[in-house]
Amino acid sequence: MFGQNFQRKYALTDQGVRNTKKGTFWTFLVNLIVMGGMGILYLLMYKLMDTLTEGRPLPSAPPLLGLVVLFVLLSFLTHLQQYKATYGLVYNEVKATRLSLAERLRKLPLGYFGKRDLADLTETLMGDVNRMEHVWSHVLGYLYGSYLSTALIAVCLLVYDWQLAIACLWGVPVAFGLLFGTRRLSARSSERTKKAAVRVSDGIQEALENVREIRATNQEVRYLAGLNQKIDDHEKVTIQGELGTGIFVNAASVIMRLGVATTILVGADRILSGQIDFMLLFLFLLVITRVYAPFDQSLALIAELFVSQVSADRMTEIYNTPVAEGTAHFQPQGHDIVFRQVGFAYDKKKVLDGVSFTAKEGEVTALVGPSGSGKSTCARLAARLWDATEGTIQVGGVDISTVDPEALLRDYSMVFQDVVLFDDTVMENIRLGRRGATDEEVRTAAEAANCGEFIRRLPQGYDTPIGENGAKLSGGERQRISIARALLKDAPIVLLDEATASLDVENETKVQGALSRLLAGKTVLVIAHRMRTVAGADRIVVLDNGRVAEQGTPAELMARGGLYRRMVELQSQSAQWQLNQA
Numbered sequence: 052m053f054g055q056n057f058q059r060k061y062a063l064t065d066q067g068v069r070n071t072k073k074g075t076f077w078t079f080l081v082n083l084i085v086m087g088g089m090g091i092l093y094l095l096m097y098k099l100m101d102t103l104t105e106g107r108p109l110p111s112a113p114p115l116l117g118l119v120v121l122f123v124l125l126s127f128l129t130h131l132q133q134y135k136a137t138y139g140l141v142y143n144e145v146k147a148t149r150l151s152l153a154e155r156l157r158k159l160p161l162g163y164f165g166k167r168d169l170a171d172l173t174e175t176l177m178g179d180v181n182r183m184e185h186v187w188s189h190v191l192g193y194l195y196g197s198y199l200s201t202a203l204i205a206v207c208l209l210v211y212d213w214q215l216a217i218a219c220l221w222g223v224p225v226a227f228g229l230l231f232g233t234r235r236l237s238a239r240s241s242e243r244t245k246k247a248a249v250r251v252s253d254g255i256q257e258a259l260e261n262v263r264e265i266r267a268t269n270q271e272v273r274y275l276a277g278l279n280q281k282i283d284d285h286e287k288v289t290i291q292g293e294l295g296t297g298i299f300v301n302a303a304s305v306i307m308r309l310g311v312a313t314t315i316l317v318g319a320d321r322i323l324s325g326q327i328d329f330m331l332l333f334l335f336l337l338v339i340t341r342v343y344a345p346f347d348q349s350l351a352l353i354a355e356l357f358v359s360q361v362s363a364d365r366m367t368e369i370y371n372t373p374v375a376e377g378t379a380h381f382q383p384q385g386h387d388i389v390f391r392q393v394g395f396a397y398d399k400k401k402v403l404d405g406v407s408f409t410a411k412e413g414e415v416t417a418l419v420g421p422s423g424s425g426k427s428t429c430a431r432l433a434a435r436l437w438d439a440t441e442g443t444i445q446v447g448g449v450d451i452s453t454v455d456p457e458a459l460l461r462d463y464s465m466v467f468q469d470v471v472l473f474d475d476t477v478m479e480n481i482r483l484g485r486r487g488a489t490d491e492e493v494r495t496a497a498e499a500a501n502c503g504e505f506i507r508r509l510p511q512g513y514d515t516p517i518g519e520n521g522a523k524l525s526g527g528e529r530q531r532i533s534i535a536r537a538l539l540k541d542a543p544i545v546l547l548d549e550a551t552a553s554l555d556v557e558n559e560t561k562v563q564g565a566l567s568r569l570l571a572g573k574t575v576l577v578i579a580h581r582m583r584t585v586a587g588a589d590r591i592v593v594l595d596n597g598r599v600a601e602q603g604t605p606a607e608l609m610a611r612g613g614l615y616r617r618m619v620e621l622q623s624q625s626a627q628w629q630l631n632q633a
């Protein structure tokens with residue numbers, strides 16, 4: 052019952068499965084003990100009836116009182132344990148699940164993040180886990196515990212009097228059948244609601260991220276109208292979904308309660324024909340109230356279970372996506388990067404084909420080519436941010452597809468155009484380059500990256516918080532911080548993606564000074580659009596439409612008169628372009 056399928060179905064951790072078992076056991080016990088309470092009531096009634104009809108003396112109070120006290124005590128203790136095993140333990144499950152999902156996401160190949168965007172994944176980590184928390188704490192244990200206790204009670208009733216038992220229990224399978232029959236409908240409407248919710252989060256995130264562009268193009272009214280529409284759609288499908296589920300749950304509950312009427316009818320008929328006495332009918336009526344009580348609650352719970360299946364599936368999908376794996380033991384002979392007949396496709400679109408080149412240790416290898424020719428893709432593959440679909444990439448003679456990405460990336464520093472900074476102090480943002488670096492080492496790296504001067508001007512120097520994604524810094528300052536990080540890491544391979552593209556002349560000179568310190572003696576793979584930047588490279592690989600068009604030293608390529616030369620000439624023409632020429 053609680054095997055692997057169960058675990059996957061409800062996206063539970065191993066501990067979560069153990070907790071659910073405990074919750075089920077205690078719910079089972081609680082239901083039986085409460086049923087025992089009904090037994091005491093029945094006994095009391097039986098004795099009273101004897102007194103009234105047969106004139107027997109009233110039963111002695113102490114044993115009955117003892118029984119009641121025992122019942123209260125047992126009931127209290129089992130409820131307490133049930134509470135602990137469901138609500139208490141499950142709150143840890145939420146934390147454990149979020150951590151294990153985050154851990155899994157950390158290891159997934161970048162390609163996965165193209166399939167599910169940020170808002171979608173945030174919705175899983177926050178919304179879906181929250182929804183499942185309610186299922187784990189309020190549903191699973193109760194439901195499975197109630198299944199077991201009802202099955203046991205049903206068997207006892209059937210043995211005792213099968214006709215009355217059928218009269219009182221027939222509604223249970225019919226009600227459940229109705230809910231299970233409409234399960235697909237609930238799941239589909241829940242999926243619609245979920246998609247609409249993700250569209251709303253996407254819209255809000257996009258609006259916040261692009262607030263500058265929206266204002267600059269006077270699109271506020273149009274954009275907000277679009278967002279409003281998404282919110283209205285979400286509201287509509289949510290109401291439709293809840294209405295649909297509500298109708299089925301209430302119908303199932305009414306059907307189940309019809310069992311009381313049939314029990315009375317069958318019971319009355321059998322009393323009249325002298326087959327049973329009134330006390331037996333009374334016993335069955337007492338028992339069915341207890342059988343229905345947990346199931347009444349369960350019907351709503353089952354509906355919730357169906358609706359929440361979409362959330363569980365979205366979490367399980369993360370667990371089931373294969374992670375980029377490999378050996379943690381990475382000991383290359385040197386750090387030459389060798390591409391051999393590398394091919395790559397994003398989904399089905401092939402963007403690299405038969406790419407071969409070597410970026411040697413101690414040299415700067417520049418990747419150039421028209422926009423969309425595959426330069427950034429090559430850099431991503433070189434760091435195993437994605438895996439090549441054809442050919443091999445080696446670093447120091449080791450095929451990188453066999454190396455654990457985390458172990459591999461210890462040997463890489465990356466400086467990209469879009470620098471990512473965290474909402475923390477300058478000091479901690481640079482220290483990300485090498486955890487455990489001393490304050491002094493951070494300062495030395497910052498000075499070498501020409502950061503010292505602007506950091507000293509900040510109100511609290513190195514201890515100044517820089518806002519979300521470094522909002523309080525200029526483009527050049529952000530880029531120099533990322534170079535300081537790379538200097539601190541001092542990895543043997545440096546990947547540079549158009550690092551100086553968006554800077555003014557003064558900043559560019561400062562960044563370039565910092566870069567030359569960073570690059571000395573390393574294997575450097577640089578993606579550059581400006582031919583001026585790459586004229587000093589040792590080797591240039593020219594990509595065109597996903598293939599290597601030509602490669603060699605800048606002088607060789609100039610002499611060859613191919614694509615590289617054309618690009619150099621085109622850029623020197625455009626360098627003379629001025630605003631008034633438009």
Ligand SMILES: Nc1ncnc2c1ncn2[C@@H]1O[C@H](COP(=O)(O)OP(=O)(O)OP(=O)(O)O)[C@@H](O)[C@H]1O
Nearest residue numbers: 165397400402420421422423424425426427428429
């Ligand atoms: N995540 C992605 N999913 C799908 N296609 C992508 C993705 N990233 C890039 N591409 C496509 O792959 C091709 C190569 O892109 P790539 O970014 O490597 O080129 P590039 O030479 O670096 O371009 P640019 O100089 O404009 O940055 C392009 O056609 C691009 O549209």
